[in-house]
Amino acid sequence: MITENDVKRLATLAKLEVDEKEMLIYLNEMQSKLMIDCSDYDFADRGVFCPLREDKVLPSMPREDALSNAIHSENGFFKLRK
Amino acid sequence: MGKILKLHQMLLRKEISAKELTESYIAKVNNENPALNAYVRVTEEKALTTADIIDRKIAGGLTLDLLSGIPMALKDNISTKGIETSCCSKILEGYVPVYDATTWHRLDEKGAVLLGKTNMDEFAMGCTCETSVFGASRNPQNTGFVAGGSSGGSATAVAADLALFSLGSDTGGSVRQPASFCGCVGLKPTYGAVSRYGLIAYASSLDTVGVMAQNVEDTAVVFDSISGFDPMDSTSQADYVPCTVDSLEKSIKGRKIGVPKELLEKADPEVKALLLKSLEKYENLGCFVEFFSMPNLITALPAYYIIACAEASSNLGRYDSVRFGNRAESFESIHQMICKTRGEMFGNEVKKRIMLGTFVLSDGYYDKYYAKAQRLRQCLMAEFEKVFAKYDVLITPTSPKTAFKIGQIQNDKEASFNADVCTVCANLAGLPALSLDCGKDEKGLPVGLQIIGNRFRESLILNMARQFEIARGTESEL
Amino acid sequence: MTVGLETHVELKTDTKIFCSCSTAFGGEANTRLCPVCMGLPGALPRLNKAVVEFGVKAGLALNCKISEISYMDRKNYSYPDLPKAYQISQFDVPLCQDGFLTLSSGKKIGIARIHIEEDAGKLIHRDGEILIDYNRAGVPLIEIVSEPHIESVEEAKEFVEKLRLIMRYIGVSDCKMQEGSMRCDVNVSVSETDELGTRCEIKNMNSIANMAKAIEYEANRQQELLKKGQTVLQETLGFDEKSGKTYPMRTKEDADDYRFFREPDLPGVHISLEEIENIRKTLPELFDAKLNRYINDLGLEKRDAALILKYPKVAEFFEKASTGVKAPQKAANLILGVIFAFLKTESQKEEFKLIISPENLKELVLMVESEKVSNHKAKELLEKMLSEGEGVLAQDIKALDDSELDALCYKAIEENPKVVSDYKGGKEKAIMALVGAVMRASKGRADAEKAKAKLIDILK
Incomplete structure (x- = not known):
């Protein structure tokens, strides 16, 4: 059973303001629906590995682009009011 | 012949200009979109500019790509440089990407004409398109019914001929299911066949960019144009250069079709009946149909939810208004700003999935849920290897039901949870799958037939679909 | 601890x-x-x-x-x-x-x-x-x-x-810890027994000195708590430089x-x-191997080896300057004694920017080894070179000390009694034979005019 404290903790981790009562019901419903029975299985790696990129500098994007969607910026920095 | 090739030839022969073609579609969109809500953003100016360029190319006798001048749409989670891309969420209202998604870039380079961005369930989470901040898209067959989701807007646009084709995204069925609800073709590619770079992520190991078009040949043409290795996507397959158009007309005599009983059983009677009829058509074409059992296809559903929500909870962590996106009005600390912003700007479905995802990854629950789900996924993939050693393709209903009424599913948790039961297995196993129309139910709503193939077997799937399309006859074609 | x-x-x-x-x-x-x-x-x-x-x-x-x-x-x-x-x-x-x-x-x-x-x-x-x-x-x-x-x-x-x-x-x-390209978090625990005590993590140490102080303080703090019979809480800590706590x-x-x-x-x-093997092959000589080689093969004092190795650029310079010399310790001495006095700050030693090359230093060391110059002279020359460049070697080595010149003149006189008696007997040109002897003995470094004048002076 998921408790109210669990919901609070999850909401804090997710940085999300939620309707705690609603979430409590929802999560408890889902937690039983999502029980899976799966025995252990030995898996070999599929043999697909991460492609590796050459260490070559390419142009970065212009600063205006980086800041173009920011709500507040100043002198080229992103700005947050505490 | 598909529409795209036809139009391409008409453009070359100057029977119609790109401008005329584009204008006619824009007029249609302006006329019909208000009732259908397929588009959330119409890019008229850009469309006409592109059309103009294409016309000048034609006048100059330059070679024209198949897709040049062809009016199309993009789901609103595909990044378009300089054009707002919002995932139909309040939190990305006003967000303008500074780069193009690879798939869009490839189409743009070929001169495709972007008519606009289409409606979707918020952050691609949903199966009816009703969680969009812009409201639901309507089913063109009957506007009292949903278009399906999450690529509902794309399905409506294509099915109502407000675009020749659209790119959507398919994470658990989001291209195939709306295609089946609206009666057009929807292709989910093999995971890795089409670049995800620029697709705003929902669940990274499940997301694919899919194609929606009015017929199989058009689908093949578009797929060939957008697929293939992209160095910007580390999960994209090297050496894959498909040319599915070439295989469309091959004979399918002798092909072995497997039908998983469990999924057939899940279907409503009308859907099941039409599917069985379709299988008869395949037999008449010389295919062998065999029913078999694969119980893990049902267990796939909770595994899908767990993995999708887990990855989503991580992918959506970045929406905090610090670098981009919308922000709440009042707050007393940065922590509160973030919590409030996300609380207010994310819709309910998104918040639920984030919470669920956070839960299944959290300390003490990871092994019970996430680790198990991944193990099941591996089991499923191993099983599919065996299945495809026996069968060329699998055929199932795309959806157990036809389109829901607007507002129906909000109160039907079971239907909502099970809506994707036929489609999620392809996402979990990274397999290609296509949905095409196989008939109508009593309400006149389309029923989709799903063809699933082994990895990178898009050519075969499209071939099987094309032959069915011919056998089915053109009266169902749009 | x-x-x-x-x-x-x-x-x-x-x-x-x-x-x-x-x-x-x-x-x-x-x-x-x-x-x-x-x-x-x-x-x-x-x-x-x-x-x-x-x-x-x-x-x-x-x-x-x-x-x-x-x-x-x-x-x-x-x-x-x-x-x-x-x-x-x-x-x-x-x-x-x-x-x-x-x-x-x-x-x-x-x-x-x-x-x-x-x-x-x-x-x-x-x-x-x-x-x-x-x-x-x-x-x-x-x-x-x-x-x-x-x-x-x-x-x-x-x-x-x-x-x-x-x-x-x-x-x-x-x-560079000051620039943040190296950051340390330290976990400290104390215990009387073989079992590990509760550890606390001190984050973001920005210098080795501060890290040392932090560890010292924290170990004591935990020790005191345990002495009083209290438990140490597992905490994440910061370190305040000013208070040292x-x-x-x-x-x-x-x-x-x-x-x-x-x-x-x-x-x-x-x-x-x-x-992995290929990468191993591209690895330069590792630190421990270098240290051993400096001490055992090159004969350096342990402390000198460690000091040179403290700065990779110094080590590089030293190695080039000491290849082929009989006593690398001499090169080390010159570096540690003279150059380090010249490059006073730590960052100067790190950068090790000099107007002379390792080859220049090697030349100097060879001269000391072949007794062309004394240790003392070599130090002087090096000091000059650090400000004026390698040219100093070219000019200065030619000139002999006055005292060295004197010594060579007396030696020439001693070794050539016949020539001396010839000169004293009125053969003025005989002095040139003595000059020649001095030139040979000094391997050409003596100033011929000076030598001549000196010889004449002595024989007066």
Whole structure:
């Protein structure tokens, strides 16, 4: 059973303001629906590995682009009011 | 012949200009979109500019790509440089990407004409398109019914001929299911066949960019144009250069079709009946149909939810208004700003999935849920290897039901949870799958037939679909 | 006490770990960004080959086992300097494991693991505001985690200093703690028994000196608590330089649950045994090997060897200057005695920018060895060369000391009595034979006119 404290903790981790009562019901419903029975299985790696990129500098994007969607910026920095 | 090739030839022969073609579609969109809500953003100016360029190319006798001048749409989670891309969420209202998604870039380079961005369930989470901040898209067959989701807007646009084709995204069925609800073709590619770079992520190991078009040949043409290795996507397959158009007309005599009983059983009677009829058509074409059992296809559903929500909870962590996106009005600390912003700007479905995802990854629950789900996924993939050693393709209903009424599913948790039961297995196993129309139910709503193939077997799937399309006859074609 | 260290080292690759933006230091805020390192929606990571290679180098230099297959994982937490709200790191299958670093006492400090990960951006706190620069976001890091084998402040200092040098010698990082290219978190616990006590983590040590003070303070603090019969709480601490005390850092609302899971955007990292071998072959001489060679093969005093090796550029200079000389210690002496007096500050010694070359120093050493110049003279010459350049060698060596000239003249007179008596008997030209003798004896360095004048003077 998921408790109210669990919901609070999850909401804090997710940085999300939620309707705690609603979430409590929802999560408890889902937690039983999502029980899976799966025995252990030995898996070999599929043999697909991460492609590796050459260490070559390419142009970065212009600063205006980086800041173009920011709500507040100043002198080229992103700005947050505490 | 598909529409795209036809139009391409008409453009070359100057029977119609790109401008005329584009204008006619824009007029249609302006006329019909208000009732259908397929588009959330119409890019008229850009469309006409592109059309103009294409016309000048034609006048100059330059070679024209198949897709040049062809009016199309993009789901609103595909990044378009300089054009707002919002995932139909309040939190990305006003967000303008500074780069193009690879798939869009490839189409743009070929001169495709972007008519606009289409409606979707918020952050691609949903199966009816009703969680969009812009409201639901309507089913063109009957506007009292949903278009399906999450690529509902794309399905409506294509099915109502407000675009020749659209790119959507398919994470658990989001291209195939709306295609089946609206009666057009929807292709989910093999995971890795089409670049995800620029697709705003929902669940990274499940997301694919899919194609929606009015017929199989058009689908093949578009797929060939957008697929293939992209160095910007580390999960994209090297050496894959498909040319599915070439295989469309091959004979399918002798092909072995497997039908998983469990999924057939899940279907409503009308859907099941039409599917069985379709299988008869395949037999008449010389295919062998065999029913078999694969119980893990049902267990796939909770595994899908767990993995999708887990990855989503991580992918959506970045929406905090610090670098981009919308922000709440009042707050007393940065922590509160973030919590409030996300609380207010994310819709309910998104918040639920984030919470669920956070839960299944959290300390003490990871092994019970996430680790198990991944193990099941591996089991499923191993099983599919065996299945495809026996069968060329699998055929199932795309959806157990036809389109829901607007507002129906909000109160039907079971239907909502099970809506994707036929489609999620392809996402979990990274397999290609296509949905095409196989008939109508009593309400006149389309029923989709799903063809699933082994990895990178898009050519075969499209071939099987094309032959069915011919056998089915053109009266169902749009 | 027991100390464990987690050291983050910034790798000096040209590009970031997951994108091709430059890692160059400095640069205006937010000018080294792209959709990937900014974490824009839809962007995807691409792993830098050099980061894997540097990670392997670090692992080999620390005697680790290199994993042929390792995995990237997401570490999820929210902070304004972290663009994606997760850091791509390695959790349960890191690149390197089970290595060690040997202290001068011979004691081996275990290296539990080394993994690759990305750095976050930089926050600047102002009154009521935070400014953010993401240039550093995505810069590649290796995290080196030691086993809790360190048992004193001295060992901790030596460990960090040696680790720093090892990393610098293999060329993977500049390891400048003041610049942040090397950061340490320290875990400290105390215990009377064989069992480990509760440990506290002191974060963000910005210098070895501060780290030493912090460990000292913390060990004492814990000791005092235990003496009073109290328990030590497991806490995350900061260190206040001014007061010299550790303090509990503001705990976040909840202990962080990082919800690690496999990074779906990056398949497993594969490096073959062959590739690992090839990297091993490209490794320069490792620190310990150098130290041994300096002491055992080159005959350097232990202290002198350590001092030279403290600065990689000095070591490089020394090695070039001492190849082919009989007594490298002489080169060492000149460097440590003269050059180090000339380059007074630590950063000058680090940079080791001189107007003379190692070959110039070698020439000087050879001259001392062949007794062309005395040790004393060599020191003088070197001092001059440091300001005036190698030209000094060319001019100055020709000229002899007056005293040296005197000595050679007297010697010539002593060795040639017949010529002397000839001269004294009126044969003026005989003096030239003596001049010749002096010239030969001085191997041409004597000034002929001066010699002649001196000889005449003596024979008066």
